[in-house]
Amino acid sequence: MSAAAEQETVQEKNYLNADHTLRSWLTTTDHKRIAILYLIGVTFFFILGGLSAALIRLELTSPTGWMLSNEMFNKTFSAHGIFMVFFFMIPAIPAVLGNFLLPLMIGARDLAFPRLNLVSWYLYAVGGTLVLIAMMMGGVDAGWTFYTPLSSIYSETQISLTLVGIFLNGFSSIVTGVNFIATIHKMRAPGMTWFRLPLFVWAHYATSLIMILGTPVVAMALLLVVLERSLGVGIYSPELGGDPVLFQHLFWFYSHPAVYIMILPAMGVQSELIACFSKRKIFGYHFVAFSSLAIAVLGFLVWGHHMFISSQSVYLSVIFSLLSFLVAIPSAVKTFNWSVSLYKGSISFQTPMIYALSFIGLFVIGGITGMFLASIRTDIHLTGTYFIVAHFHYVMVGGTVTAFMGGLHFWWPKISGRLYSEFWGRISALLVFVGFNLTFFPQFILGVLGMPRRYHMYGIAPEWLFYNVLSTAGSTVLGLGFFLPMIYLTHSYFKGRKSTQNPWNAKGLEWEKAASPPITVNFTEKILVTEDAYNYDAISDAAQALRTMEKRGQLAVVDDEDAWWDENSEDKS
Amino acid sequence: MNFWNNPLWPEAASKDAAAHDKLFFTITGLSVFFTVLVCVLVTVLAVKYRRGTKADRTNPIDHSTKLEVLWTGVPLILALGTFVWSARLFVENRDMDRDAMDVFVVGKQWMWHLQHMDGTRENNELHLPVGQPVKMTMISQDVIHAMYLPAFRAQYHVVPGRYTELQFTPTKPGSYRMLCAMHCGTHHSEMVGWVHVMEADEFAEWKEANGDKNRPKAGSVIEAGKMVFEDKNCGSCHTGENNVKGPSLYGIMGEQRSLANGQTVAVDNDYLRLSIIDPTSQIVEGYDKTMPSYSSLTEEDILALNAYVKSLGNAGDLVPFERPGAPVPPTATAPDSSTDTANRTASPSTTQTEDEIQ
Numbered sequence: 001m002s003a004a005a006e007q008e009t010v011q012e013k014n015y016l017n018a019d020h021t022l023r024s025w026l027t028t029t030d031h032k033r034i035a036i037l038y039l040i041g042v043t044f045f046f047i048l049g050g051l052s053a054a055l056i057r058l059e060l061t062s063p064t065g066w067m068l069s070n071e072m073f074n075k076t077f078s079a080h081g082i083f084m085v086f087f088f089m090i091p092a093i094p095a096v097l098g099n100f101l102l103p104l105m106i107g108a109r110d111l112a113f114p115r116l117n118l119v120s121w122y123l124y125a126v127g128g129t130l131v132l133i134a135m136m137m138g139g140v141d142a143g144w145t146f147y148t149p150l151s152s153i154y155s156e157t158q159i160s161l162t163l164v165g166i167f168l169n170g171f172s173s174i175v176t177g178v179n180f181i182a183t184i185h186k187m188r189a190p191g192m193t194w195f196r197l198p199l200f201v202w203a204h205y206a207t208s209l210i211m212i213l214g215t216p217v218v219a220m221a222l223l224l225v226v227l228e229r230s231l232g233v234g235i236y237s238p239e240l241g242g243d244p245v246l247f248q249h250l251f252w253f254y255s256h257p258a259v260y261i262m263i264l265p266a267m268g269v270q271s272e273l274i275a276c277f278s279k280r281k282i283f284g285y286h287f288v289a290f291s292s293l294a295i296a297v298l299g300f301l302v303w304g305h306h307m308f309i310s311s312q313s314v315y316l317s318v319i320f321s322l323l324s325f326l327v328a329i330p331s332a333v334k335t336f337n338w339s340v341s342l343y344k345g346s347i348s349f350q351t352p353m354i355y356a357l358s359f360i361g362l363f364v365i366g367g368i369t370g371m372f373l374a375s376i377r378t379d380i381h382l383t384g385t386y387f388i389v390a391h392f393h394y395v396m397v398g399g400t401v402t403a404f405m406g407g408l409h410f411w412w413p414k415i416s417g418r419l420y421s422e423f424w425g426r427i428s429a430l431l432v433f434v435g436f437n438l439t440f441f442p443q444f445i446l447g448v449l450g451m452p453r454r455y456h457m458y459g460i461a462p463e464w465l466f467y468n469v470l471s472t473a474g475s476t477v478l479g480l481g482f483f484l485p486m487i488y489l490t491h492s493y494f495k496g497r498k499s500t501q502n503p504w505n506a507k508g509l510e511w512e513k514a515a516s517p518p519i520t521v522n523f524t525e526k527i528l529v530t531e532d533a534y535n536y537d538a539i540s541d542a543a544q545a546l547r548t549m550e551k552r553g554q555l556a557v558v559d560d561e562d563a564w565w566d567e568n569s570e571d572k573s
Numbered sequence: 574m575n576f577w578n579n580p581l582w583p584e585a586a587s588k589d590a591a592a593h594d595k596l597f598f599t600i601t602g603l604s605v606f607f608t609v610l611v612c613v614l615v616t617v618l619a620v621k622y623r624r625g626t627k628a629d630r631t632n633p634i635d636h637s638t639k640l641e642v643l644w645t646g647v648p649l650i651l652a653l654g655t656f657v658w659s660a661r662l663f664v665e666n667r668d669m670d671r672d673a674m675d676v677f678v679v680g681k682q683w684m685w686h687l688q689h690m691d692g693t694r695e696n697n698e699l700h701l702p703v704g705q706p707v708k709m710t711m712i713s714q715d716v717i718h719a720m721y722l723p724a725f726r727a728q729y730h731v732v733p734g735r736y737t738e739l740q741f742t743p744t745k746p747g748s749y750r751m752l753c754a755m756h757c758g759t760h761h762s763e764m765v766g767w768v769h770v771m772e773a774d775e776f777a778e779w780k781e782a783n784g785d786k787n788r789p790k791a792g793s794v795i796e797a798g799k800m801v802f803e804d805k806n807c808g809s810c811h812t813g814e815n816n817v818k819g820p821s822l823y824g825i826m827g828e829q830r831s832l833a834n835g836q837t838v839a840v841d842n843d844y845l846r847l848s849i850i851d852p853t854s855q856i857v858e859g860y861d862k863t864m865p866s867y868s869s870l871t872e873e874d875i876l877a878l879n880a881y882v883k884s885l886g887n888a889g890d891l892v893p894f895e896r897p898g899a900p901v902p903p904t905a906t907a908p909d910s911s912t913d914t915a916n917r918t919a920s921p922s923t924t925q926t927e928d929e930i931q
Contacts, residue, residue, distance in 0.1 A: 070760055074756075141759070149716055154682070244734065284635075284640075318660045321656060329645060336644040344628070347619050368603075375600060377663045378597050378600065448582065449583050450723025453754075463579065538622075541624070
């Protein structure tokens, strides 16, 4: 604390108040401001995606539907998938937290190509706007996977416009990927060697590789759908001499690695959180770092596991199954390393840590249920059912969104310069954990029972009702868990107590060397890195906690919000 | 609604289901074990080393190659074991039983058309005798569907433009759900029906009582195919032997054909179908592109034509078989030993075809 206190010269000018005009925000090349622009964008789409999810859950509380028509239901789940996957999940961690933190973590002034960074946000914004226009013109009903020939010939909805929107958005992530890779290679501060990089940076490096190598393929595949729809070029439709299964190969060649675009940055966040809140170095740093790369590489070789029953050759399926089992191993390695990192730590349970611990639990379930799907024989029974839905929500929401929330809370004092209510933070983190499990665990059972995904009505099997009602009930809790942070974080941005430079006593250049919020050029001094990442000292942290307890006459650390604030806020009134 | 009838496990009603369930429960066991292991580990460590406890924190370790090898190796071995088990079941499952009872399936937005070999047609319903292996030959008329039979643990996509197959052996009489599990448009969730598995005698009774009224005039699928064959006048070019206009269709199922573009393809349902709707794409070596496209034929017609051609004998069938109503099939023995009339003599050997042309 004392070392940090010396640097606590309050920066009057920071990146937030450097300029106040709308124009200054829309033409900014500051990576931190662009991150804020992205934060606004992904929050907007998260709300839209969440509302459509709420509609789906409400509708499924009756086996025969009670509110939506078939068509509306199909459009609703398609909108949910498109908003959440392409416009929330893929950009959420890399473009918000990654954008904000990469330069800060490696001791750079900005990303390698600041203007390109702004271009990437505009591509995202224009793509998103096109998709919104398409939704207002009637929406799409082919699901976020756009399987042909349903999407290319048979659907009469706004598919072309939507695909063009997604195409542009894809370029936004390619551009971000290029920018990150160049930055990580060329802009590290003196002394910041590869193996001193925070694991968050490693994870983003692996993610960027996938963005660059995978996204062009899906962009092309989707563009070909547009060509087939508008010009009748026979690519996918057998009536035009095309091959409908070709689309699945091209789509999953990107979209399976895209799952890793979504989860790898989350794993990066996870490493930072675990290290800070257990005041320990991440166990097996090299293994965690290289497992990110292993996932990125192997992730490109498993797309065929989406197609075990698509008429793909039996032997091809067997090979894809083997590779899919292998890709699970690096994730297991990471999980074990995080768990063991707690050993001999000094663990505190603040909001980000609650998210980090729920991440471990949910990600284990999400990852391990992937075994049922990598295994070809069991996949036959489960693919296309709610088991799939539950599995990827455990990975994508239980993993990625949980980590995003954890990361957002962790770096919020850095981003906004303010402290949020720790009480409400913990409440909402617990609500998310409980609500999430209640929503999605019943869906595993539904899948095993044979309920296909994307079913509007299930009058043929009324016994599925119970689990659907359970799931809907859970989703209200989950919804509340996500709604609260929007309120208290927004509130804290305007009214919250000012944060010190390093309220968590965290390691890392962004905490130790940059103000909260950082100034436009990030650092006031030249950065020279002399130590490894996560050089935490659990022993002295624990000793300090004991001293505090003795001073206050407590038997255990009581996370007294006011006391914590008094220690950490600027205006000690 | 039976709100309190909440099964945790679906009915198992096929020969395959038991083997599948065993594998499923094994993976479930492993999953529960590892999930509990990690959760307990995290909870214990988090409680023991929480801030403010007087636990011993001296000599912490940052890495251990032994541990890394352990938790890479053990999951790896378990994963590989599961893989081998699962892949073997899968390969067995996809190895089609040639003697199984044929059922033809045409999926379309938003219903299932099913047809038995004897011509009996059903929509969104399928009656089957218990214990009889069944092989579905499936194709879609429009978008991709998936034939999903949860109680049989059987599922496969039904794709436009190509045939797919699905086999299972029902083992328990009863009614089981038949679902479409691939999003296929507006009424996707209504593309559902039932498979009724019956004792053999009940099945015969059902056929007796209901089967006939669903049967088309043409009779069996093969007879229907023959009718299409005659209706479209296919016989004017495709006679019993190769001639200038077209290759013979006798005894070609399973044969390797040399194409004009230099490729060699095996004659199967997909080859026949493509040759009907897009003949010029797969011209047999030595022939001209004279055949027009018959893409106006329905998928049912094409399935029937395929069945008819198949009834004309498989490549390598030594003994010709006879079927009332079908043309007298050719012999597949050496042509010079044939005593049949010239235009009914098959010349199944590709080399001979080439000789003749040259």
